[in-house]
Amino acid sequence: MRFLIFSIGLLLLSLTSVSAQEARRPSHCIAIADAAPGMQFVHKASWQEPLSEDEVRISYVSHASFLIQTPGGLNAVTDFTGFIGMVEMVPDVVTMNHAHGTHWTAEPDPRIPHVLPGWGDFGEGISHHLDLGEMLVRNVSTDIRSQWGGEEPQGNSIFVFEVAGLCIGHLGHLHHVPNDEQFAALGRLDVVMAPVDGGMTLPLADMVTVLKRLKSSVVIPMHWFSGMALERFLVDISDEFAVERAGVNFLEVGLRSLPGRPTVIVLEPAYLVE
Template identity: 35%
Template sequence: MEPMTSITRMALRSLALLVVLAPGAAQAACAFGMVERAPLLHRAAFLPAAAPEGTVRISYLGHSSFLIETPQGASAVTDYNGLNVPAGVPDIVSMNNPHSTHYTDTPDPGIRFVLRGWNPAGGLPAHDVKWKDLRVFNVPTNVGETYGGGRNSSSVFVFEISNLCIAHLGHLHHILTRDQLLRIGRIDVLFVPIDGSSTMTHEQALAVIAQIEPKLVIPMHFGFFGSADAFFERARASYTIRSEKGSVLVVDRNSLPRDTEIRFLQAESQF
């Protein structure tokens, strides 16, 4: 084989640079079953978008429930249980089924899409829906036998809004597999259970954060399930921790920190 010439090397470098800097790569959507986490494309996905399309409003309703509101007025609630609910009826709700604080059998009939993180009929739960500027898809995970679970009995839900990707880990009980990470894709904001006992240990939660590498981590699922302070003591060595005074955080692409930060929101409900 002939040695590579300097011209060939320059051409290959130019091609690689185009792949990394191409607008489509910089504004790449959250991926289901795609390969954004492969080395080259994973780096490209973290470049700021040229023109942010608006802000996303996140409200911590309580326990594992967050209200997500988009620039075009779409809304979603995570781990919808019929108790920690917003004033209006959301368009989309996600649920998980380890126990009744994460789902309800009687969701409001005005909800357009009810997405269960498990399949009541058995088999693989599969969702990928879009309403206005909001897309939601799931990645099946496992729940420990203590909660009557097993393989594919829970889900990580990913919310794609404009050029932001938000993931809710649900009642995750384990470190994520490579396949699950590929399906989840690039994540900007991550909701993580930090109880340390009924979901993951604190060490596992920190390991999952390191796997996903989000820009913002928002803790959930603590209080009577476990102390938030115990998690923060372990996390402080690796991450900046900031406490918000209220339950609401407004996020856009340009407001994301350069390195991963943990933002603690005050829940609207103590349940």
């Protein structure tokens, strides 16, 4: 009798584990890191439109803030400043970095279930591994320059969103080329948002080096203060990456629609509207 109860318990545990795994299509980023048909733009009327089951929508909101939306209705905002537009939507999760005030807020909306700062106590960094079922959010800590000319070890984070089988990375306010350990922890990022200002973050030559090593299928430039900085970045990276100007502030992407050649997709930032 005890053996029968034990066996039933194991079966239920197994079924529960399978169910949990099916909630999120497994990504491949860590596996590829450990081992060392083209993009289509679907012009919908609004960020509020439903998504197909195998695609993710990424909307460029402002500066370094993006809205990442899943087919199941999860909403995540990167480098959250407290304002994403005149909308009623409350994100399920927001990430923040504190190199500058344009990347975080001290007073996030208390209704947001998950607020993830990219820093911890000075020099100690922080570790996030938030499993929301359909989406996993994790981070890799990086060092930053302090406002007074010093350095804060592990003071910011690169956040990675694993959803629909994709690995989507946001490089944050990156101040140095990641080391081998950090590259391995990131894994193979299918989509990456990269700061291309060339001064406040990494010099453009170093940023291009980072992106060529990551070999992401899609690179979305962000954190550009002028068209001049953006254009210079596009010239510097165009020897290995195709360049496409979407003419809109969002793209919808899935594993099957990733471009065959690494591609820079230029999105135009725009606050959300109902």
